[in-house]
Amino acid sequence: MAYKWNGVFWDTVDQANGTALATDFLFKHMPDKATNAAATDCFKFATNMLDPLPKLDAGKVVIASKNGYVHVEKDGTITVLPADKKLGLTFGVNATVSTSYNKRHTPQLVPANSLFGRFLASALPDLDIRDLVQEQCALTLIPGPHQLVWWWVGTGGNGKGVMSSIIRGFHHRTAQIWLDKCGDPQALASCVNASLIFTPEVTNGARGINQEAFKALSGGDLLTAKFLYRDMIEFVNTSCHIVSSNYEPMITDATDGVYRRLCVVKWNQRHGTYVKIPNLADRILKEEAHIVLDWLLEGVSRIVQRGGFIPESEWPEATKVFKQSIRSKNDCVGAWRDYCGIVPDASTLTPKSEIYNSYAKFSEGDGRHVLSPPQFWTRFWAMPGFERPQSARGDTQRIAGVQVNCVRARIPAEISWELPTGEIIVQRPIKSAPPTVEPKAADNEPMLITLPDKDFSDDQWSF
Structure with a gap:
């Protein structure tokens, strides 16, 4: 991979842009050699000759904003310093920090009358769950791998789509991937150097998730990606993964490998006040990005001070109960x-x-x-x-x-009951199906009736 300093961070130079740079160079300095093949070869050759990218020291948390580097110390304090090539950052957030260089930054509380404040109050009224989502969003600004996936569940009009649009808007490069294709090298190509992976929906059922590949994507495993007309490359995903779905995850893996990666949040507020505001996510990103950035930095500060994302034992009780109910259903x-x-x-x-x-x-x-x-x-x-x-x-x-x-x-014998009328009821697992009545039997002969094993009652019958 090739990178170019853009004044804030080292940005990826893909094949198309690299070839364009090489073409421009050839036209200016060697016009007689300027061909598509020569430009392609020049870029490939230059990529092999480039110095390795600087590496950020392990344990350091630095976030590149548009107007400075936000350094978060282990005690949670935040300082703003000038951009520095030597730190090797490869992505930045699309927002500006309100503090000048070499000064400590204190994140401000979200104003209650702001668009973002009204959205949070409407979509996430439970303060404990709001804090959990805050840390989920904040962790997307810290390179991993974290071995965690955020799974947001809820029907339409509950705010999860607005929140995911806001967070995606903060990232310079995001990747979209479908969970049944997350083991496909061509699908993984978009994840290379992405700072956020997003799945907008999941096919209902177990076949909607390639579970082994899903674990590898979040677990720091060595992955293989295939760009079109290029050789395979190997990479380790360091970005967070947000899944936004109408459906709860259906997991068939008998081990704890998938479940321990999932932090599932149920968005159950319908038709809040935010629904009445058109293009809310775009307006928040345009008018209140600094407010959202402070909200995210507050979450980053807690994560760094604690030494990691909030442990499952400290999740809100509703979140723990919801995750356990999913495990039971699966x-x-x-x-x-x-x-x-x-x-x-x-x-x-x-x-x-x-x-x-x-x-x-x-x-x-x-x-x-x-x-x-x-x-x-x-x-x-x-x-x-x-x-x-x-x-x-x-x-x-x-x-x-x-x-x-x-x-x-x-296995005990099949459970059944004979009614005073001579009819026989048999307990069988039939989901969301109406009672099935067999063809009418001859007079004075028992009739078999099959009913679901739930929601059965009749005041006139007893057994």
């Missing part, structure tokens, strides 16, 4: 266990195929993603009380002359 094996009532039983051998088929039938009927057999058994053996057999074949039993792999567990 635990399809646990939901199946609770539904069918399977229990460990050393004296009972149940075929593994019967157990998996029971799980698959439940998940399909409940509208859940069906895990593959290897994924299912990984989660199954992790449940309390179920011990994985020591041998590879496990426990076996001869059934109809065939040795069948079994599990020492028991």
Whole structure:
């Protein structure tokens, strides 16, 4: 990669701009050699000859604003100094700081009557959650890797789109990526040297996320990107990632690898006062960028003083409960266990195929993603009380002359109730579906009625 000093930070010079610079040089100094091929080769050659970019000392937090470098010390104090090439910063924020050089800067509180202040009060009335979102936004100004992803959930008109537009407006270079494509080298090309990664929506369901690639993108792993008509390059993503979605994350990973990276915030305020202001994000960026910058710097100061982002144990209670509810919803094996009532039983051998088929039938009927057999058994053996057999074949039993792999567990018989009328109700997992009535039986014969296992009541029936 090539960089050019722009007066504030080292800006990336891409292939097109680099070739244009080389073309201009050739026309001025070697007009007889000025061709597209020569310009392309000149830029490639120059890139190989450039000095390495200076590196910022680990532990230092410096943010490049338009009119100075904001240095945040370990005690949280903030000082403004002139821009410095030697620090090697590769991005800046699109705002000016209100303090002159060599002076301490004290972030001012957001005026309650400002556009940004009214927006915060309307979209994030809970002060604890507002502080959490403040630190989420502030961390986007500090290069990582942080091994954290902000997942903002909510339907339209709740403010998450306005906030994401404001934060994106502060960054010089942002990347947009879809979570089902985040392992694609061509899709990752936009993330190289981006200071913020943004996902505007996620396809509902487990297939909407490439979970292994998602972990690698935020975890400081070495990634491979492919620019069009160029060789592969390797890079480590150091930017924060914001996911803005109408849907909660659906995670099938049995480990804690994805969950420990997620900080999920539910935006549940609908049609606040900010909705009445057209182009609110653009107006805030144009008229009140200095107010937002101080709000962000206040969050940066807390992060640096603490030594990192607010730990999960100190998150607002509503946020912790919401994340746990997401984990519970995504635990399809646990939901199946609770539904069918399977229990460990050393004296009972149940075929593994019967157990998996029971799980698959439940998940399909409940509208859940069906895990593959290897994924299912990984989660199954992790449940309390179920011990994985020591041998590879496990426990076996001869059934109809065939040795069948079994599990020492028991599934109770299907739960059903016979009504006084002779009708039979069977509990089955049917999600958001109306009662299904079988074709009418002959007179004086029982009729089978299948109903969902929830929201069933009738004052005239008892059982």
